Amino acid sequence: MNSKIKTLLSITIVIALTVVFHFIGWLSPVEDFLHGLIKPGSQTLYGISVSMNDEDEEFFSNQEELEQAYQNLKTDLLKNKTDSAQLELLMQENEELKKQLNFLEKTNQASIGVNVIGKNTEPTGNTLVVDRGKVDSIRVGNIVITDEGALIGKVTSVEEHFSIVRLINDSQSKVAGTIINHEKSIGLVEGGYGISVHMNFIPQNETLEIGDSVVTSGLEVGIPRGLLIGKIEAIEKEAYQPFQKAVISPFVNLDKITLASIILTGTNLN
Amino acid sequence: MKFLGQTLLIFFSLITLIALSIAVSYLLPYPFSKINIVFFFLIIVMMSRDSGLVVWISFFTHFFIELYSSTPFGLILFSGTISILIIFWLYKNIFTNRSWYSAMTLLFVVLLVYRLLYILILMVLRWLDLTTIILEKNILLIFGWEILLTCLLTGLFYFILSHFFKSFKASPIEHGLFRV
Numbered sequence: 001m002n003s004k005i006k007t008l009l010s011i012t013i014v015i016a017l018t019v020v021f022h023f024i025g026w027l028s029p030v031e032d033f034l035h036g037l038i039k040p041g042s043q044t045l046y047g048i049s050v051s052m053n054d055e056d057e058e059f060f061s062n063q064e065e066l067e068q069a070y071q072n073l074k075t076d077l078l079k080n081k082t083d084s085a086q087l088e089l090l091m092q093e094n095e096e097l098k099k100q101l102n103f104l105e106k107t108n109q110a111s112i113g114v115n116v117i118g119k120n121t122e123p124t125g126n127t128l129v130v131d132r133g134k135v136d137s138i139r140v141g142n143i144v145i146t147d148e149g150a151l152i153g154k155v156t157s158v159e160e161h162f163s164i165v166r167l168i169n170d171s172q173s174k175v176a177g178t179i180i181n182h183e184k185s186i187g188l189v190e191g192g193y194g195i196s197v198h199m200n201f202i203p204q205n206e207t208l209e210i211g212d213s214v215v216t217s218g219l220e221v222g223i224p225r226g227l228l229i230g231k232i233e234a235i236e237k238e239a240y241q242p243f244q245k246a247v248i249s250p251f252v253n254l255d256k257i258t259l260a261s262i263i264l265t266g267t268n269l270n
Numbered sequence: 271m272k273f274l275g276q277t278l279l280i281f282f283s284l285i286t287l288i289a290l291s292i293a294v295s296y297l298l299p300y301p302f303s304k305i306n307i308v309f310f311f312l313i314i315v316m317m318s319r320d321s322g323l324v325v326w327i328s329f330f331t332h333f334f335i336e337l338y339s340s341t342p343f344g345l346i347l348f349s350g351t352i353s354i355l356i357i358f359w360l361y362k363n364i365f366t367n368r369s370w371y372s373a374m375t376l377l378f379v380v381l382l383v384y385r386l387l388y389i390l391i392l393m394v395l396r397w398l399d400l401t402t403i404i405l406e407k408n409i410l411l412i413f414g415w416e417i418l419l420t421c422l423l424t425g426l427f428y429f430i431l432s433h434f435f436k437s438f439k440a441s442p443i444e445h446g447l448f449r450v
Contacts, residue, residue, distance in 0.1 A: 004359060011325065011355060012348075018333070019344035035337055041289045042338075049296040118338055121295040123304070123412040124392070124403055125340040156340060164340055171404045192406055 043117040111261040126170040133161045150228040150251045178217040199246045288334045301415035318437045328354040353384035374425035381417045
């Protein structure tokens with residue numbers, strides 16, 4: 001029994017020392033080397049998994065269904081063009097107002113493109129591994145977006161040559177959001193609900209509609225306003241509750257991200 | 271030279287194991303993506319080699335896995351290594367029978383211990399405010415699939431191997447699940 005206790009203690013000490021050395025940074029060269037060994041295979045396998053799980057294909061059983069789908073797409077396209085024109089007008093108006101108020105914008109934002117080389121294999125998180133790290137000025141808290149300007153997550157851990165990005169549908173993800181409705185309702189977009197996210201703490205008296213878009217509110221440090229998050233799929237409203245909540249489907253399929261951009265804030269570049 | 275060759279062989283075997291584990295997780299559909307290839311391999315090696323080296327293989331393998339995980343560093347490493355150590359003791363002292371049902375039992379127990387340690391340490395870290403990870407409601411279902419499918423795979427694989435390799439065959443005196 002004594003030998004078993006000694007073995008258990010010695011292994012526990014080795015594990016504890018490994019953890020300490022990791023947080024001190026002494027294991028960084030080893031971790032980078034191991035990561036470099038696995039990275040090509042991991043990136044290839046991730047790319048294959050993304051192409052295998054293509055859920056965007058649609059099948060039509062007859063011509064009427066195809067024609068209906070085509071008409072629906074034409075209607076959506078027209079609506080998007082109208083929204084785009086209105087957005088353009090609003091942006092111009094916003095710029096004019098800022099100039100009139102002598103509003104000074106201190107933006108020092110640059111971005112860096114990253115490749116997704118893997119994802120979390122544990123069931124306790126929705127995270128991606130990207131191929132940029134400290135040497136590329138990435139810092140914890142940097143936000144990650146797609147080329148279309150949709151928010152997909154935040155950097156949660158950074159090593160020398162790779163980083164881990166927590167997706168917006170991760171249970172630990174919380175982002176301040178604004179709904180593009182009449183009242184510009186604000187709330188907290190939280191993950192942990194599978195492929196969708198929930199926007200909580202929306203005032204009860206504000207009017208939401210299914211299909212409303214949700215963007216970042218800009219109320220958080222390091223997250224600019226206006227980054228796309230998703231659109232409302234369902235609304236949960238109880239008469240006796242002070243807040244209502246919305247179920248949001250992200251604009252981006254978070255299972256199929258292979259390329260992204262990390263926004264570097266001013267502190268990254270110092 | 272022989273030692274160097276063996277070390278390199280073990281090292282590249284570990285890399286292959288990690289690659290296989292990643293491939294299963296990425297490519298197979300749910301719930302098959304939850305099969306724990308690492309523990310499947312460790313149990314097979316433990317029962318064929320009868321060596322404590324399996325504990326150190328577990329240590330290095332779970333160290334690799336930590337690099338791809340968003341959990342606090344050390345959680346998977348500690349849970350994985352200690353659970354294999356416990357199951358090695360159980361194998362040497364209690365489940366001494368080398369048979370396919372013994373392999374399944376060992377696999378079941380090691381995954382149970384692994385996930386219990388995992389959840390326990392996570393809860394302690396949350397209590398100490400060292401992590402904000404919240405366990406989702408379906409986590410027990412995911413762990414259940416992991417245990418069920420990995421057990422079935424291990425039992426089937428061991429059954430097939432025992433027909434071809436002597437080291438997987440139980441001797442007549444070992445028939446019986448428990449040591450008397």
